[in-house]
Amino acid sequence: MxxxxxxxxxxxxxxxxxxxxxxxxxxxxxxxxxxxxxxxxLPAGYPHTVTPDYTPYQIYDSLQAFxxxxxxxxxxxxxxxxxxxxxxxxxxxxxxxxxxxQESTGRLATILFAHRLGQAIEPECKxxxxxxxxxxxxxxxxxxxxxxxxxxxxxxxxxxxxxxxxLCGVSGMSAKASLSAHxxxxxxxxxxxxxxxxxxTVISLLGMLVGSVFVRFVQGWxxxxxxxxxxxxxxxxxxxxAVRSVQMRTLNKQRATMVIAxxxxxxxxxxxxxxxxxxxxxxxxxxxxDYARIHPAIGEITTTDLLAFQHTRYVIVNGRKGQKIYLKKxxxxxxxxxxxxxxxxxxxxTVNEDFWKAMASAGWDLETGAMETGPAVRIVVx
Numbered sequence: 001m002x003x004x005x006x007x008x009x010x011x012x013x014x015x016x017x018x019x020x021x022x023x024x025x026x027x028x029x030x031x032x033x034x035x036x037x038x039x040x041x042l043p044a045g046y047p048h049t050v051t052p053d054y055t056p057y058q059i060y061d062s063l064q065a066f067x068x069x070x071x072x073x074x075x076x077x078x079x080x081x082x083x084x085x086x087x088x089x090x091x092x093x094x095x096x097x098x099x100x101x102q103e104s105t106g107r108l109a110t111i112l113f114a115h116r117l118g119q120a121i122e123p124e125c126k127x128x129x130x131x132x133x134x135x136x137x138x139x140x141x142x143x144x145x146x147x148x149x150x151x152x153x154x155x156x157x158x159x160x161x162x163x164x165x166x167l168c169g170v171s172g173m174s175a176k177a178s179l180s181a182h183x184x185x186x187x188x189x190x191x192x193x194x195x196x197x198x199x200x201t202v203i204s205l206l207g208m209l210v211g212s213v214f215v216r217f218v219q220g221w222x223x224x225x226x227x228x229x230x231x232x233x234x235x236x237x238x239x240x241x242a243v244r245s246v247q248m249r250t251l252n253k254q255r256a257t258m259v260i261a262x263x264x265x266x267x268x269x270x271x272x273x274x275x276x277x278x279x280x281x282x283x284x285x286x287x288x289x290d291y292a293r294i295h296p297a298i299g300e301i302t303t304t305d306l307l308a309f310q311h312t313r314y315v316i317v318n319g320r321k322g323q324k325i326y327l328k329k330x331x332x333x334x335x336x337x338x339x340x341x342x343x344x345x346x347x348x349x350t351v352n353e354d355f356w357k358a359m360a361s362a363g364w365d366l367e368t369g370a371m372e373t374g375p376a377v378r379i380v381v382x
Contacts, residue, residue, distance in 0.1 A: 041202070058196075061239075064242060067235040067238065069204050073215050075143040078145075079158065079161075081146075110170050114170055123372070125248075126248065128172075129179065130243050132172030136168040139164035142164070177193075253373075254280065260351075288323065289343045291324075292326045292377045314335055323343045327378055328378060340371060
C-alpha cells in the first residue's frame with residue numbers, strides 16, 4: 001500500500017500560503033484570505049508595480065482622510081444650521097438661493113485658479129497637494145463659524161467657504177493625478193487610481209460611521225470648536241507626513257537647486273530620497289532666477305547676450321529683478337536644466353556629460369520637464 005505524501009505549509013513574503021508536497025517538492029499556491037482582501041484595494045503585483053514611497057504615502061493619506069471625514073460632518077451640521085435648518089423663521093427658498101450663490105462663487109474661483117496656476121501644479125505637486133488641505137480646513141472653520149454670524153456676514157462666510165473648497169478640489173485632484181503618475185511604475189496608472197478610489201471609499205465609510213456617533217455627543221459651541229481644531233491639526237499633520245514621504249524623481253526648481261548645489265560643493269549627486277528628506281513643502285527661498293513668461297520687449301535681449309549664448313538653446317539676461325532665462329525654440333528638458341545650472345554657477349559651469357550620466361544613474365527623470373511653472377515661452381534667433 002503506497003503511503004500518502006506529507007504536505008508542509010509555509011507563507012512567503014507576499015502573504016501567499018504555499019503548500020509543498022514533502023516527497024515531490026511540488027509547490028501549489030493558495031492565496032490567503034488576508035491577501036485576497038488586500039488585492040481589492042492594492043494594485044495588482046503590489047509592491048513590485050509601485051514605487052517604494054507608495055506605501056507610507058497611502059498610510060498617511062488614509063489617516064488624513066479619516067480625520068477629515070469626521071471634521072467634515074461637524075462642518076456639514078454647521079452649514080445646515082447656517083442655511084436655517086431647524087429655524088422656523090428660515091425658508092427653503094432662501095436656503096436654495098444661498099446654496100446657488102455658494103456654488104456659483106466656488107465654480108468661478110475654480111476657473112480662475114486653473115487659469116492662473118494650472119501649469120504650476122505638476123512641477124510643485126507636493127506643495128499644491130498640501131495646500132489643498134489647508135484650503136479645505138480653512139473652509140471647515142468658516143462653516144463652523146457661520147451659524148454664529150449675522151445674516152450678511154453669514155452669507156459672506158459661506159461663500160468664502162465654497163470658494164476655498166472649490167480651490168481645494170482643483171488643487172488636490174490635479175496634484176493627486178501627478179502623484180499617481182509618479183507611483184505607477186508598470187503602466188498601471190488607471191488601476192492605481194481605481195484602487196485609490198476604493199481605499200478612499202472605505203476610509204470615508206469608516207469615518208462617517210465613527211463621525212455619526214461623534215456628532216451626537218459633540219454639542220455646544222466650545223466642544224465643536226475644540227474637536228474641530230483637534231481634528232484639523234491631526235488632518236494637517238498626517239497630510240504633511242504623506243507629502244513628505246513622496247520621493248519625486250522629476251527636477252523642479254527646488255530639487256534642481258539642491259542637487260546642483262551639492263554637486264558643486266562635493267562632486268556628489270544626491271538621490272531622490274536624499275532630496276526628499278531635505279525638501280521644503282511650503283516655504284522655500286528661491287534664487288533670484290526665473291524662466292521668462294512673456295516674450296521679450298525690444299531691446300531687452302542685447303546683441304552681447306545673443307553672442308554669449310549663441311551655441312546654446314537658451315539665453316540668460318541679467319535684469320533689475322534678477323536673471324531671466326529665455327529658452328530657444330527646440331529647447332529640451334536638459335536645455336532648461338542646463339540654463340538653470342548656468343544661471344546658478346555662471347557661464348563657466350563645471351557641469352558636463354558625466355554629470356548627466358550620474359544624474360540618470362542616481363534615479364532622476366531627465367525627460368519630464370518640471371522647471372517651468374508658467375506659460376512656456378520660446379524665442380527664435382536668426
